[in-house]
Amino acid sequence: MLLTHTGGLTVTGFSGYKQTDKIPTTVQILNGETPANTEAVFVDIKPNTEWRYSGGGYTVAQLAMEDVTGLKYPEIMKKYVLEPFKMNHSSYEIIHSEKIQNQLTFAHDANGKLLEGKYNLYPEMAAASLWTTPTDLAKVVIHTNNIYHQIDEPLLNANSAKELLQIHKGDWGIGYDVTDHENGIKSFSHTGSNEGYKANFLGLTDGRGILLMTNGDNGTRIMNELFYSVSNLLNWSEFPVEERQVQEIPVSFKNAYYGTYLLVEEEDLVTLLDTKSLKIENRDQEMYMTYGGFIKSMKLFHDIEEENDNVFFTLTGHEFTLSEDKNGTKTVTFYGRKYIKTD
Secondary structure: OOOOOOOOEOOOOOOOEOOOOOOOOHHHHHHOOOOOOOOOOOEOOOOOOOOOOOHHHHHHHHHHHHHHHOOOHHHHHHHHHHOOOOOOOOEOOOOOOHHHHOOOOOOEOOOOOEOOOOOOEOOOHHHHOOEOOHHHHHHHHHHHHHHHHOOOOOOOOHHHHHHHOOOOHHHEOOOOEEEEOOOOOEEEEEEEEEOOEEEEEEEEOOOOEEEEEEOOOOHHHHHHHHHHHHHHHOOOOOOOOOOOOEEOOOHHHHHHHOEEEEEOOOOOOOOOOOOOEEEEEEEOOEEEEEEOOOEEEEEOEEEOOOOOOOEEEOOOOOEEEEEEOOOOOEEEEEOOEEEEEOO
């Protein structure tokens, strides 16, 4: 359940630590103790009843693996995954030698500015600390297919292979977002979203795949365009390109909704993300949405065929509803969550 995000555990993701910060232990992270910068990880939903992405759950798995093997997590992954997959340019270490430092691409924020310290550190290694290259990540796609089809001395046996891409709640397998397509092919994918880095990879069980890695918070913008351009060029029927005609958003509407919005807390609210606030900003007279570490400075568009004048979308495919009540209070609704304008 931990690996399918159905364990009912809290804490979606992690923001990392500056190079000068004191780094917490795994136990301190799980307990939400200083110097950890996230809340405690605990079960607040009955396990196996709902899907909710939980980096906290993967951190529990990290600690369990270390306790069982007596090894540090980077050693475990090197011995059982990276070396067998011949991922020679990948590591889960958070502290790097000078030689490795010279091979890293450094992180940039949404304004293109180099992150303080060049990149953040992530002691939540299972969830957020894989350093890799597109070539090495392609080997994950290849070996996942080998495991699934039980060819070329697969790392897992047939029973484990079947479970790996079996769809559970939330269309999630073991560690992968999994889709069964009408042509009988499965796709398996995962995004990457650390401070200053955005990535995405997808594999299909017929051997195809695409890997996109960027060292900027705006990487999602170009990744989506590249993905669907490749899909369209190669005629991938599983991912048809959707074309939408947009119309100009009135200036008066834009000016009314620029600002910061805070989450209205509600009981039993289960959503993809834990973000407590969002911003709508004016960039060259256009509306841009910033939503935590997931959507950073994405332009809002309005589909000309959309019947609701208050519904907008980003190039990530997410939709936001901007509205105003009878008292003049402006709100943004996203994934069932309501945010109220505070300025």
